[in-house]
Amino acid sequence: MPALLRRFLPVLILLALVVALPFLLKSAYQLRVATLVFTAGLTAIGLNILMGQAGQVSLGHAGFGGIGAYAVAILPTHYGVHPLAAFLIGVTAAGLVAFVVGRPILRLRGHYLAVATLGMGILIAMVIQNQQALTGGPDGMQVPRMELFGWRVRGAETWYWICGAFLIAGAVLAVNLIDSPTGRALRAVHDSEVAARVLGIDVARAKLTAFTISAVYAATGGALLAFVNAFVTPDIAGFLHSVELVTMVVLGGLGSVVGAVVGAAILVVLPQVLTVFHEYEHLAIGLIMIGVMIFMRAGVVPTLIGLVRGRSA
């Protein structure tokens, strides 16, 4: 396989998915679920740069999603900022917060890093909860409609295509990064920090780069989700959502761009499908997740790729 095709294969797969789904999905409801998968998938692709490439965990990434989401809610509502400007401000703010907070936090490793990022996420969620006047507190708040040059962006199908485009763009940037000097530096840090250092890599800087990029992805995903729902609640920044994001990355496959989206699909779609089981819904989700991790330890997508390769070889 030519190198360029191999690099962009994940993008082509996702592109095919985004284009094909509207033909398969009949109701506006189904289209909306797919849109939710795309926003979560975007966040998961970013988190996978941190976790799958650089090998660093974050249990607070929902916090960055919250920053993006509440930026597009608060700034237009209270300060008359245009939603598009609010979007850019929110994403930039999340990147800045990640850059500043990441510096001290990323010196920690393993469990310590997990706990520190957890604290960071909880802190952001608490600020959102407590600033009642701005955020509406636990009840959440409405997100004003996006308007572009007099065109009111609305409708399930419109947001489907917008979020699909963001997903593809996010995938393109990610595959570019992975196959670049920066991407190699991140993967080197993952496999051996001491070897990376003696080869000239500034390990702290490499980790901070991955952390900041993944925060920007999360904020973008969060802001899109807020627009799609036209409503935000503090749950978007909460600990539980952070855990879901990590689960998406691990279930789909660490380091796999398509895997991140598959993981997002599993976590978004399963609860919708399994509502037929009523009170056993959570039990079923839990069992499926445990099953996947036992039988597909590398994650769904890498395991399937391995099976296909093994069979064709």
Next chain:
Amino acid sequence: MSTVPILELDGISIAFGGLKALSNVCFRVEKGEIFSVIGPNGAGKTTLFNIVSGVYRPQSGSVKLAGTTVTGEPPNRLAARGLSRSFQNLQIFARMSAAENVMVGRHLKESRNVAAHLLGLGGRDNRASRARAMELLALIGLEGEADTPAGALPYGAAKRLEIARALATEPSLLLLDEPAAGCNPVETGEIEEVIRRIAAMGVTVVLVEHDMKLVMRISDRIHVLNYGETLAEGRPQDIRTHPKVVEAYLGRHGAREAAHA
């Protein structure tokens, strides 16, 4: 000596808890030499490499690279000064291909513009680094394994891959920590050949190695450590017959082996 030594250690000491791993170690390595550091297990050889490469900071003493004091500088800064090393316990990037491992060694020669990399503008660096990696893989006889995951390479090949990766930084001083450990005689011969080629390229080599035959054949000078202290230093023929070395390190069997090397 008229020229400035490429590496100069002065009074290096470090202790771990109560254990004195190195006490007052001093030596100079001249440009272009193959300089070996030998000593029994636990003598402090790897610790010495960790100090020179900035992984550890010595409790006292100084490290000078080409006349500049660099004590306590982090490894990535020392890499920029032309120092590189391999590791006794393999530190390859197991999930990356052999070629990519070597390409990482080109990090300081590549652009670090993250935005450009996200936008897919890292192509020129990728091509240049890949081309250089292929040359270096050819040097160590691994050009056929360029796209093999490094974690799947046999032990001897992985050891050589570490050398190629270190060379990709274009070092003026290369520290090799037991490159022939765990290798059979054929592989050891290949490693020796590679070291000679590296020296011929003008790179100064500091070698830690337990294979005495190899050390005696290849070294210009040898420094002997025992329990963290300097025991002797000299040319191979002097070390081979040095009474203290024979007694403390080589032992009867080792002395006989070295004499026949």
